[in-house]
Amino acid sequence: MGITIPVSMIDKKDFVARLQSITSKALDIGKTVIDAKELVVRPLSPRDLGLTVDEWRFNVSAGENTIVSRLLDDKTLVVIYGIYNLTASPVVTEVMFGTQAKVVEDVFIEDMYLYEYKVTLLSEPVVYQPGSTVLIKAVAKGANTAEKLGFLGFVVEPSGRKIG
Numbered sequence: 001m002g003i004t005i006p007v008s009m010i011d012k013k014d015f016v017a018r019l020q021s022i023t024s025k026a027l028d029i030g031k032t033v034i035d036a037k038e039l040v041v042r043p044l045s046p047r048d049l050g051l052t053v054d055e056w057r058f059n060v061s062a063g064e065n066t067i068v069s070r071l072l073d074d075k076t077l078v079v080i081y082g083i084y085n086l087t088a089s090p091v092v093t094e095v096m097f098g099t100q101a102k103v104v105e106d107v108f109i110e111d112m113y114l115y116e117y118k119v120t121l122l123s124e125p126v127v128y129q130p131g132s133t134v135l136i137k138a139v140a141k142g143a144n145t146a147e148k149l150g151f152l153g154f155v156v157e158p159s160g161r162k163i164g
Helices: 013-035 109-116
Strands: 003-005 039-043 058-060 062-069 079-083 092-100 101-107 119-129 133-140 144-147 150-156
Touching: 003 109, 013 039, 013 079, 013 119, 013 150, 058 062, 058 133, 079 092, 079 109, 101 119, 119 150, 133 144
Parallel strands: none
Antiparallel strands: 003 119, 039 150, 058 144, 062 133, 079 119, 079 150, 092 101, 092 133
């Protein structure tokens, strides 16, 4: 299982430096895998991962739930570096990131609910290459028809283009 870092435990200056580093690395990776003259880095939105509205909200039942299964095109790189939950009584305790072939990161997140800010950063961002399938599973201790589990991340793509 991976390690997460609660945002409440990070100094603001360190948080900004971490975001700048992740953004820079995402752009560097994008330059090697996306054929385009100019690339941009923008915030990840729910529609980028196949949700039909611009709100992070999932229906979950007790146990393991596939909440995202999205095939990326050959011009889109996705980097996920954090998780948050805005649900008043959250039921998701674990999140697994991977592809159809394997789990690449598995994090237990229930401890993030102990802090003032219900946000945690992955110790290492999860990178989904162009043409890969973003597969995210949530493990829940109960059912909820509106779990506001969200993901912090970036999309790297050619300038002037937005998927969704």
